[in-house]
Amino acid sequence: MKSSAMAYPIQGLIKYHGLKDEQLRLPYHDSISVSTSPTASHTTIEFGDFEEDVAEVDSRTLTGRELERVLSVVDVVRARASIEDHFRMVSKNNFPSNVGLGSSASGFAALAVASCDAAKLDLSLEQISIIARRGAGSASRSVTGGFSRWKAGHDDEESYSYQIASEDFEMGILVALIPAFKYTENAHRSVLGSPFFHSRLAYVHGALSEMENAITKRDIDRIGMLAERDSLILHGITMTGIDETILWRPETVKVILEVRKMRSEGVPAYFSIDTGATVYVNTHPEHIAEVETRLKDAGLEIIRCGVGGESRLTDDHLF
Secondary structure: OEEEEEEOOEEEEEOOOOEEEOOOOEEOOOEEEEEEEOOOEEEEEEEEOOOOOEEEEOOEEOOHHHHHHHHHHHHHHHHHHOOOOEEEEEEEEOOOOOOOOOHHHHHHHHHHHHHHHHOOOOOOHHHHHHHHOOOOOOHHHHHHOOEEEEOOOOOOOOOOEEEEEOOOOOOEEEEEOOOOOOOHHHHHHHHHHOOOHHHHHHHHHHHHHHHHHHHHOOOHHHHHHHHHHHHHHHHHHHHOOOOOOOOOOHHHHHHHHHHHHHHHOOOOEEEEOOOOOOEEEEEOHHHHHHHHHHHHHOOOOEEEEEEOOOOEEEOOOOO
């Protein structure tokens, strides 16, 4: 009863912030993201005659709240499959984690896909996205991959993800890596106290429709502009929440200004910032080399990405 899976992290395009149910991780509204490749999480899990449940990520054994989040996914799988065995899980990321690159999304997506396969559960990716959501909300979109929309829903079964466009829709994605530790769960609670939170709820429904329409039309410039605006609004409520959390670093602002300078010079580049300091820069595939050079010349560490696909099984086991 061993299985392995790969999943890609996500860049939020119309992002979510705040949970109306923390246990089920149900958000206040839908959200849309794009998976980023070749950055990926690789996870192996085995159910068997182990003395206890053990989970390891990037050679570090998980305990406390981190292990609880793993159990929130695996326990659902064990209950559905009537499995009483303990498990061993090993996961590795080929990119830095906890810096705003969506490692929790890809990690829990890979865990959910591998767990369901190891437990011999025959589920669709949309059904697996419901289980992955228990570990990290954005993991639901990482399961379905490509450009995906996560339905907020009113209960557990209604809150799932589905794909809008696959990885054959090519878009240039660059990551300006800016390390800065953050804890997303705290941020989700804090933003509920922002005086602008309900204004975002009123705004976001129209933005979701605009973004899905832009993706359907494969309009990269419109996607970029909408993601850029949503990033500013998201961080506006983060900065004005109860904790008044400022996640940006000087380098974050440096990227924003450089992107705007490029655009003023006719280079189509658009910034997007999830819950962290790291900045995504979206562009047309034919401009990605030029944009990458400009960002590197500004002294930034850059990871070049493209659109990633859905989560998938692999025969490459980590133990």
